[in-house]
Structures are given as C-alpha cells and as structure tokens.
Amino acid sequence: MADIADTDTRISRRFFLKGAGAGVAVTSLGALGFGGIEAAYADSIRPFKLLGTTITRNTCTYCSVACGILIYSKGDITKGEKAEVKHIEGDVDHPTNRGTLCPKGAALLDFVHAKTRLEYPMVRRPGSDKFERVTWDYALDRIARLLKDDRDKNFIEKNAAGVTVNRWVSSGFLAASATTNETAFCTFKVVRSMGMLMFDNQARV
Numbered sequence: 001m002a003d004i005a006d007t008d009t010r011i012s013r014r015f016f017l018k019g020a021g022a023g024v025a026v027t028s029l030g031a032l033g034f035g036g037i038e039a040a041y042a043d044s045i046r047p048f049k050l051l052g053t054t055i056t057r058n059t060c061t062y063c064s065v066a067c068g069i070l071i072y073s074k075g076d077i078t079k080g081e082k083a084e085v086k087h088i089e090g091d092v093d094h095p096t097n098r099g100t101l102c103p104k105g106a107a108l109l110d111f112v113h114a115k116t117r118l119e120y121p122m123v124r125r126p127g128s129d130k131f132e133r134v135t136w137d138y139a140l141d142r143i144a145r146l147l148k149d150d151r152d153k154n155f156i157e158k159n160a161a162g163v164t165v166n167r168w169v170s171s172g173f174l175a176a177s178a179t180t181n182e183t184a185f186c187t188f189k190v191v192r193s194m195g196m197l198m199f200d201n202q203a204r205v
C-alpha cells in the first residue's frame with residue numbers, strides 16, 4: 001500500500017471554478033455595498049469531508065476482478081496515531097475498474113468497520129467451546145506443523161498400478177484472489193510442488 005496524496009493539497013477543477021465564479025459575484029456585490037454577503041457565502045461552504053485525510057491505494061478484498069480502491073483515513077500512524085478509515089472509493093487510475101465498484105466493493109467501508117471482522121488469528125483448542133487470540137508466529141508454526149504431519153502420514157507416492165503419482169489429497173489450500181500475477185504464480189508453485197491436489201481460490205467463494 002502506498003500513500004498517494006493528501007487531500008489538503010488537492011482541489012477539483014469544478015470546485016475551483018465554482019468558488020472562483022461565486023467569488024467574483026460576491027466581490028462585485030461587495031463593491032456595491034453588500035459586504036456581508038461575502039462572509040455569509042464563506043460560512044455557507046461546508047468543509048470538504050475528506051480534508052486532511054491520507055489516501056492509500058489498495059485492492060478490493062472480495063473477488064478476482066481485483067478492482068483498485070482508494071482508502072481515505074484520518075490519523076497519522078507515523079506519529080503513533082490510530083488511522084481511522086473514513087471513506088473508500090474506486091480508483092479512477094486503476095486499469096481494471098477505472099473508478100467503478102460493484103455493490104460489494106462499494107460497501108467495503110462497512111466491512112472495514114464491522115464488529116464481526118476477524119483482525120487477528122484465533123484458535124479453538126480441542127475440547128474448548130470458544131476461540132482465543134494467538135500470535136501470527138504461533139498460528140503460522142501451528143499450520144506448518146499440521147501440514148507437515150499430515151503430508152508425512154498421507155502422501156501417496158505411487159498408485160495401485162505402481163505408477164508414480166506423488167499426490168497429497170488429505171489437505172487443501174484456499175488462496176487469496178486479490179493478488180498479483182507473481183504472487184499467484186508463487187502460490188501455485190508452492191502448493192503443487194507439495195503434491196497437493198485440492199487447491200482453490202477465494203474468488204469462487
């Protein structure tokens with residue numbers, strides 16, 4: 001993700017022309033003795049709601065179309081502040097969606113702020129009736145351990161006819177859809193090199 005701009009420094013052409021035109025009008029009125037109008041006009045302009053936000057480019061999480069999005073957030077994480085996402089919209093510069101989003105993508109802000117959103121790894125231990133938070137290190141080590149044990153136990157080197165097949169069919173892998181071609185290529189190579197046959201993509205979920 002890369003910060004691309006601060007909205008303090010951005011002003012749209014339409015906003016500029018509108019303000020400039022109205023400015024000429026109120027200045028003329030001021031010359032005619034209607035000085036209070038200028039102040040009233042200034043008071044009537046609502047502050048741009050995304051003023052002072054940081055814009056970050058990202059990819060929609062939902063499907064393999066992988067539309068580009070712009071995330072507007074308040075709060076500077078480089079100063080120890082918590083960044084709060086205020087608005088999300090399609091990225092007009094993105095070649096896939098050119099600023100558009102489908103209804104799912106257009107509702108991304110609700111997903112970001114959803115109380116039920118999973119933000120860290122959790123585990124439900126054998127016999128327990130609840131999930132508990134664990135570290136990423138713990139989660140990754142645990143996944144690696146279980147995969148290795150399962151592969152060692154169930155790997156099929158040859159079929160009944162004695163033909164080498166090198167299959168691992170007791171575990172599956174669900175990959176992310178919003179990845180680059182390079183990431184997808186590496187994921188495919190890792191999964192297939194282990195002999196895993198059940199391999200699908202979140203884009204189809």
Ligand code: SF4
Nearest residue numbers: 060062063067102105
């Ligand atoms: S869910 Fe919609 S907005 Fe998101 S990547 Fe797919 S088509 Fe684009």
